[in-house]
Amino acid sequence: MSSKFSLDNLQQFSEKDLRKYEAIALSMSISFELEDYIKEKGISKQELAEAAGVSASYLSQVFSGSKLFNLSMLAGISQKYGIRYKMEIEETAEDYQAIYDSIPFNPAHFKKPMMDDVNSFQPFDSNSLCCVRKTGEASGC
Amino acid sequence: MLEEIVCIDDLLPTLNHFKCPNYSVKLYLRTAIQDEFVEFLGGFGINSSYKEGDISFRMSKLIAIAIVIYQNRYRDELYRKEMANPVVTAMKFMDKGRNDRLYCRELISSSGKAVVICEIHSNKQNQKNKHKEISIIDKVAEYEFKIFS
Numbered sequence: 001m002s003s004k005f006s007l008d009n010l011q012q013f014s015e016k017d018l019r020k021y022e023a024i025a026l027s028m029s030i031s032f033e034l035e036d037y038i039k040e041k042g043i044s045k046q047e048l049a050e051a052a053g054v055s056a057s058y059l060s061q062v063f064s065g066s067k068l069f070n071l072s073m074l075a076g077i078s079q080k081y082g083i084r085y086k087m088e089i090e091e092t093a094e095d096y097q098a099i100y101d102s103i104p105f106n107p108a109h110f111k112k113p114m115m116d117d118v119n120s121f122q123p124f125d126s127n128s129l130c131c132v133r134k135t136g137e138a139s140g141c
Numbered sequence: 142m143l144e145e146i147v148c149i150d151d152l153l154p155t156l157n158h159f160k161c162p163n164y165s166v167k168l169y170l171r172t173a174i175q176d177e178f179v180e181f182l183g184g185f186g187i188n189s190s191y192k193e194g195d196i197s198f199r200m201s202k203l204i205a206i207a208i209v210i211y212q213n214r215y216r217d218e219l220y221r222k223e224m225a226n227p228v229v230t231a232m233k234f235m236d237k238g239r240n241d242r243l244y245c246r247e248l249i250s251s252s253g254k255a256v257v258i259c260e261i262h263s264n265k266q267n268q269k270n271k272h273k274e275i276s277i278i279d280k281v282a283e284y285e286f287k288i289f290s
Contacts, residue, residue: 017197018154021204025158028208035216064218065205066236092157 027068051080143287145172146257153207164213165253174261181261187239199234206232210256225275226282240265244281259284
């Protein structure tokens, strides 16, 4: 079996489906905002689904990334709860790779950081994980 | 015995909407299941067009799960703590008519969280955890790790 991680393959597949993956990430980001909102307001997912004009099962698929939010769903939620979405367009840092490389321990979710993110980043201390006990709490070696 | 683990964050594509959390979270894999993990992502055994080294079959789901993890969140449909032992978590790949799980360990330190994919459980048959699942969860809870770079 030669199925080691193949970076060539990964690059290829990532490039091919990048738009799909970005759409999932965008839809998931919206779902986090809505999740926080309904928790705060005590709204159930069933109620949210009704407002969005879809079934609870469909909404569950949206929350799991299998389906994507569409504008009609968001409009329904907006109308039902009297909310307005704030939209902001922000460019990712142009020289993000240089910033990324300058971080002592690269956090991988930090692929294209915004400048504010860079300023607030706390490096992850890998050494603290070299010896881990059953409780899940890390201790130094 | 310490289990070797390797960071797999770079496996994921560069996405602008991987929102950076205020909390550092990294994703690791137990190196002992590296080959099995690649085959799992490629849909070995269930993907008729499976090719060795192809990991695209389940990539969308892995990305959705990773987004939840990087946000330091849990979501029942994708990633949740196991009731039997909360240091163990499960990534849920409930799609394509299957119920596959990757059991993980969460390692918390003052500087952040590491999520280590430890065991692959293909096509869980029952909604509640039975002996097989409990046995995997117990095993995952017992692992001790060292970072392999």
